[in-house]
Structures are given as structure tokens and as C-alpha cells.
Amino acid sequence: MIQEKIKLAAHDVNLWFGQKQILKHIDVTFPERKITALIGPSGCGKSTLLRAFNRMHDLVPDARIEGRFLLDNTDLYGGPLSATQVRQRIGMVFQKANPFPKSIYDNVVYGLKINGVPKEQQHEIVVRSLQESYLWEEVKDELNKPAVRLSGGQQQRLCIARTIALRPEVILMDEPCSALDPISTAKIEELILKLKEEYTIVIVTHSMQQAQRIADKTVFMYLGEVVEQGPTASIFNNPQQELTANYVHGRFG
Amino acid sequence: MKRKLQFIAEWGSLLLSTAAVCCFLVVILWDIIGKGLPVLSWEFLSSLPTDGMTKGGILPAIVGTVSVTLITAISATPFGVCCAIYLNEYAQDNWLTRSIRASIRNLAGVPSIIYGLFGLAIFVQALQLGTSLLAAGLTLGLLSLPYIITTTEEALRRVPASTREAALAVGATQLESIRDMVLPSAISGILTGVVLALSRAAGETAPILFTGVAFYINNPSGALNQEFMALPYHLYMLSTQHQAIAEVRPLAYGTALTLIIVVFLLNFTAFYIRYKHRSK
């Protein structure tokens, strides 16, 4: 097997909210152009870890972070990149679809505008992003409609479109399907598998089936620590830790 | 059985209080509309007072109230909104922020005559604006500030954190996220608060008493450095200070009705903004 390239990594990360330590000695790696699933019981710190990668905690005054976060061996904190630069390279799709309170078109074009993409390229990128997120056919006649009028699944695909419009290198997804019906979920999964050709994807999920369907690698977290990580098949079929075995077989969580 | 009686008693007292409040409102409106409406005419609204204010209209007072309210809006809104943005978006939750909030809340409870005296000391005297439209408008602006700040902060707080995060996640700075996403989402709440604050300011007498309002002005110019007439003060004067009180009573009612209409229009604007936004 060829050694896969590591795109994103955290080394010995500790994170506190006030006095409470949420992440403990986290060491994880995310291989390039692969899908990595982040699983673990509710409250174990999956979202917190994910949000640390694109510096979403910067605005939380009592958050304190230790350790190193690396994108292609460049430090995400205290390095050459500003928070906005980090977020341009590491996009995020949230658990609850949160389109901007604007039109469908403006939702996608907004990121291009503030990041200084030349005006004459913007339209083409919007169209391409909507096509790539399999939304174009459904919305091409009503691009000026307020985005909040779309269905939940469409909104989530719009959020994905808005993220890939910026051509990030990594896409973080925090339970992107948790509010969706099976059909929308299937569409998003199909989309994620497609996106893998170009992007490194990290996805938080509570669905063991989903992780097994789409993830190349799986990371199991428990109480703020990474218990086990490895190829999805071995995490589910041949876990090394008893905790992992209990969790993936639904014995707790 | 006992529960039922208690229920009837509680329900009844609630209903009674509500009915009493509505009753007062109806009686007041009935009185003012009944006696003010006959006086109200285009003539009354568009002419100067004449014959020692026993005849003629109230044009200067209308012009004065409208211009002083405009100055209030222009001076207080940007300050108030910026202050609320700072408090809600940037300030950390520490003792300093808490004491700023507490001060603002206390300011809202300060009697309006105190604002009048403060305006006299600061704008009229220290800043040498003299008793003028500008000084009075700024004083009313101060009076409106706490209210504008509080309602704007509430409107900002109702914008979900996910909206801010969405903007940050596509590479917006905090300022861009506030400018492009948070403010547009909160705008109807902010405008409603501003308009309601202005409708309150428009009806105030005490703050303009020492800072610029005049008994009588025969050419309503709206100039910033001139004294002006205002509806509430004109009403006060007609109903208590005039030598021929009985004779000018109808004019007083006409003025009262006009003032109520102005305030009602402002309130209606506020409700309209809210309604428009909700149906969107």
C-alpha cells in the first residue's frame, strides 16, 4: 500500500472552555482526498475538535487552546495564516443548514465577493458550484428566491455549494444529514463521495451505517480523547479497544 | 370546586384590569377626538397663530416638532446602534460590560426634566449652542439613546449565532459578518425600536423646555440655531399659561389631537415595519 499523504493534523491538542477541559491530548491525522468520519457519543467533543480546525473558537472568549494544528505542515494557529485565510482553505458545513438570509444566488456569491474573486468570474463559479452540489437543476429558474424557502436538504446542499465555491482544500462537516430525511441524506452522501475526488473531507456523524458507507478512515472519540483511529473497516470489524467495540456495536452512546 | 372559584377570581381580575386600561384609553381618545376634530382643518394645520394665539393655526409647532424629531433621529440612531453593536458583538461579559449595561438601563429611568437640565448645561451653555433647535434635538437624542441601545441590542441578540458562523466560515471578518448578515437580519427590529423611541421623544416637553422651545415664533424656518415651537409645549402653554384660557380651549384640543396623530403615525410606521418583515 502506498503511504497516503496527510492533509490535516492535530498534535497533542488540549482545549478548555473556562475551567472545563473538553479535549485531552488529541492526536489525529486526516489523509488527503479521503473521507474521515469522526464518531463518538454525544458531548465527547467532536464538534469542538472540528471547529478548532477552522478557528471557530476564536470568538469564544473563554476558550483556551494548546497544541498544534497543521494543514500541509503549516500551523493554523500562531503561524503565517490569519483566521480568515484558514477559513478560506478549510471550509465548514454545519449541522443545521444555515443559509444566509439572502437569495440563493447571493448565498453562493457572497463568499466570492468578500474574498475578492474578480466580478467576471463570479457568475461562472456560482453556476459550477450549484451544479457540483447537485442543486442546479432544482434552482436554476429561481436563483433570486430567498434561500430559506428551500427544503432542508436543498438548504444543506446550498451550504455545501457555498463552501465549495471557494475551492477550499478541506471541508469539515458537522452532522450534515442529522436533520434530513433518507432521500436527502442519500443525495448528500452521494455528493460527499463525489467531492472526495478533489477535497479532503472530515465528517462528524452519529450514524454507524453512514460512517461505514462513506468513510475511508474513522476516528472514535470518547470523553474528549481519541480512543482509536484507523481504516473504517478495521474500526468496525476489528477494533483494538473494548470501548470502540462497545460503541460501534451500539452497546452504549 | 374551590379550584374553579379561584380560577374565576383570577381570570376575572385579569379581565377587569385589562378592561379598565382600555376604558381609560377610550375615554381619553373620545374626549380629545370629540373636541379636537371640529377644530382640525387644513387651515388650522397650515397657518400661523394670530391675535395673541387666540386664533389661527399651529404650523410653526408642527414644523418645529418634525424638525426637532429629525435631529433626534440623526443624532441618536448612529450612536445608539453602534453602541449596541459594540455591547452585543464585541464586548466580553465582564464587570465593565455589565456596569455599562446597568448604567444604560438606569439612564432610561432618569426623569426627562433632568435631561432638560443636562442639555441646558452641556449643549446650551458649555458647547455654546444657545437655546436652539440643535440643542433641543441633541437633548432629545440623549433621552432616546438608552431606549435605542436596548432595543437594538435585543434585535441583535435575536440573530442566531449560526448566521454569524456561516459568514465567518466563508472567510468573512467579524466586521463583514456584522455588516452583511447580522445587521440586515436585525434591521426591522432596530427600525421599530428607533421609531418608537422617536415617537416618545416627539411628545416630550421637559427636555426642550430650557434648551430651545419658544412660546411663539412667527416664521417657522427650521434653522438649527433658532428657537422653535413644538406641539407638546404649545399644548401645555395653551392649556395652562394663556390669559384667555377658555377662549383658546378648542385650539388646545386641536393641538392635542394633532400631537396624538403624529405619535400615532410614528407608531403605525413601527408596526408596519414589523408586519412587513414578518410577512416576508
Ligand SMILES: Nc1ncnc2c1ncn2[C@@H]1O[C@H](COP(=O)(O)OP(=O)(O)OP(=O)(O)O)[C@@H](O)[C@H]1O
Ligand atoms: N462554547 C462553549 N462553552 C462551554 N462549553 C462548551 C461550549 N461548546 C461546547 N461545550 C461543551 O463541550 C463539550 C463537548 O461538546 P461538543 O459540541 O464538542 O460535543 P459533540 O461531541 O459534538 O456532541 P454532539 O454529538 O451532541 O454534537 C460539551 O460538554 C459541551 O457542553
Ligand SMILES: [Mg+2]
Ligand atoms: Mg456536535
